[in-house]
Amino acid sequence: MLKKFLSYFNIIKYFNCNTVSGKVAISCLMAMEGIIVWLSGMFTCVFVFHGDIDNYLTHQLLIMLVSLSLIGLFYISNLYDFNSTADAIEKDKKMVGILRSTTLIFFVVMLCSFNVSAFSQQWLLVWGIVTVIALCVERASIYYFLKLLAVNGHLIRQIVIFGVNGFTGEFMDAVQNDKSPWVKVTGLFDDRLGRTPATVNGSPVVGNIDELVRYVRDNRCYEVFVILPLDARARIEEISMKLKLLPVPVRLIPSVSMSSYVNNKVEYFNGIPTLEILNKPLSDWEYLIKFAEDRLLGLFFCVLLLPVYLLISIMIKIDSPGPVFFKQKRYGYNNRLIEVYKFRSMYVNQADIDAKKLVTRDDPRVTRLGAFLRRSSLDEIPQFFNVLKGEMSIVGPRPHALSASAEGKLYEVAVAGYAERHKVKPGVTGWAQVNGWRGETDTEEKILKRVEYDIDYIKNWSLFLDFFIIFRTVFVVLNQKNAY
Structure with missing residues (x-):
């Protein structure tokens, strides 16, 4: 039943924010975390202090304000993109970011309040602790649930690579590991087939650039990564002309700066910097x-x-x-x-x-x-x-x-x-x-x-x-x- 459900909705789309289902999934995650913050405040009011606090209505308004503000801050901080959502619990800096954001919201609200004494400082402290714990548990649960799905083959982020050289194997090792089971290299391509090995890390080199274009059109593909020496500018431009026909993001893995791509977007893919040389139309x-x-x-x-x-x-x-x-x-x-x-x-x-x-x-x-x-x-x-x-x-x-x-x-x-x-x-x-x-x-x-x-x-x-x-x-x- 689960397999049928996943195949119908193609759950991998949930991690591509450029798709409708991706936006729906991120919106649901934002709504869920807003509800978690709200429920944490209500829980501390009702069960910890048994509603025995002054200005009960004022505290309820504060709960709503902080819930909306916190989710907005998380969104601005890019905590709802794929990598941040999947790795929030794995990476300490994301956890620190959540704690820092939550503390900042509470601190600003208290300072900006017309009457600080109108709020119970004990309640604010307990609410902050409960909220952080609840968000940590929620993020960890999502991460391990997605990882379980990926390990079982239900959640695959398929990518293809053009360019077989000394760095290709290192890149494949970095993106295909136990920490990233949802990433799978499904194709290796290179124009110089006579000078490249038949396989890299057990994956065969299956064709040239024209065959890559046909492959992406006939198969589901999330992204194309181009691994080429950055001094091969003419070759990169030639490859770009052919890949620009595809409706998928194409990323160049750079090692030094190139003047012609100085204004292009740089993103980290599993810790490796990549340069987006062609963008997907109608993104976000x-x-x-x-x-x-x-x-x-x-x-x-x-x-x-x-x-x-x-x-x-x-x-x-x-x-x-x-x-x-x-x-x-x-x-x-x-x-x-x-x-x-x-x-x-x-x-x-x-x-x-x-x-x-x-x-x-x-x-x-x-x-x-x-x-x-x-x-x-x-x-x-x-x-x-x-x-x-x-x-x-x-x-x-x-x-x-x-x-x-x-x-x-x-x-x-x-x-x-x-x-x-x-x-x-x-x-x-x-x-x-x-x-x-x-x-x-x-x-x-x-x-x-x-x-x-x-x-x-x-x-x-x-x-x-x-x-x-x-x-x-x-x-x-x-x-x-x-x-x-």
């Missing part, structure tokens, strides 16, 4: 906000447009024989194939399932009703169902058909780094579309501009930008320019 709370936006707006638009769905379905059936919906394979998040829904706008016997030939003005393959649907973009509105399925977003780079081409070249051939636009979910509307790059892409310039705007959207995402694009989309659709 942005992912949760985007998730909520898609689900809520997707449901809203599906319900709002239900009469339109019914009317268009009837009109399609009257206009020409065939199904109401047209389903087409397209590239989605992380270059994975998804099936995108559209209202059928072509005659069934002339439909181009792979989009090998772009639709042009007055295209004879398009039905009379289909021409109107395409001009008004109403053929795209079934994609709100893709949003509810979690395959698409309301706003994002538009998904392209597998065989779509410009001037005889596939998009991924015509545009270097084309797949970088797949680092986020495709959208029903997008930044490129509201800036005039909508419709036929018969030239390389048009697809280049589309991709340029798509990448710009990914790098500068904000909730305001999404709502601005949604607002602009209404006027772009009404203009009906470049759509046929």
Whole structure:
């Protein structure tokens, strides 16, 4: 039963704060520790002093204030990230941090109180001791529970490594040990296969950089670590260009400073400093906000447009024989194939399932009703169902058909780094579309501009930008320019 539960929720996500489940888990931990602080205060009031203290209501207000303040201080102090949560009891400095934070809160509250004598100093002392003990027991319980799950194979943080050299084995020893059973190196990769050993610490070297990209796309992977000499700047940049297509964090393990990465984030992974050379888009709370936006707006638009769905379905059936919906394979998040829904706008016997030939003005393959649907973009509105399925977003780079081409070249051939636009979910509307790059892409310039705007959207995402694009989309659709 436990195994089924863990596999369903994929508990490893709880330690990736960039995911929805990770945010939920951290929020639950914060709420639980706030309740622990509150219950400690109530326990000392009721059971230790039997409620026999003056200004009982004032003490209750103080309990609530300290509970909220303490959790806020813990959050600011980064005690709710993965490493801090897992190692809080193992590392003395985290324990000292908890004690120091708790003592500081009590001390500040007492000094700032208008009437210090209004509070029982004995009660404050006992409450502080009980709170620290309770938090220590809670953190230790979480740590050992997670460690037990990891040892039994239920909690695995899978990472892959690129670069096989003298430091690779040392790094693997550091991250794969009894103190970190949830870390597992699942793949070793290097471009110089002829000069590298077949195995490192018993793990085989399985391929080059291209095979690493395929591996991450086909398997669940938490992070990619690049272990290369820091003077190999050209090689690092070449590797970065290929790895930037992946929607996972990529970290470089540095030994000396590099000027080109001077402003990049440095983090410690099991005591080893790593430099983040590429960041995951929509990190931290942005992912949760985007998730909520898609689900809520997707449901809203599906319900709002239900009469339109019914009317268009009837009109399609009257206009020409065939199904109401047209389903087409397209590239989605992380270059994975998804099936995108559209209202059928072509005659069934002339439909181009792979989009090998772009639709042009007055295209004879398009039905009379289909021409109107395409001009008004109403053929795209079934994609709100893709949003509810979690395959698409309301706003994002538009998904392209597998065989779509410009001037005889596939998009991924015509545009270097084309797949970088797949680092986020495709959208029903997008930044490129509201800036005039909508419709036929018969030239390389048009697809280049589309991709340029798509990448710009990914790098500068904000909730305001999404709502601005949604607002602009209404006027772009009404203009009906470049759509046929």
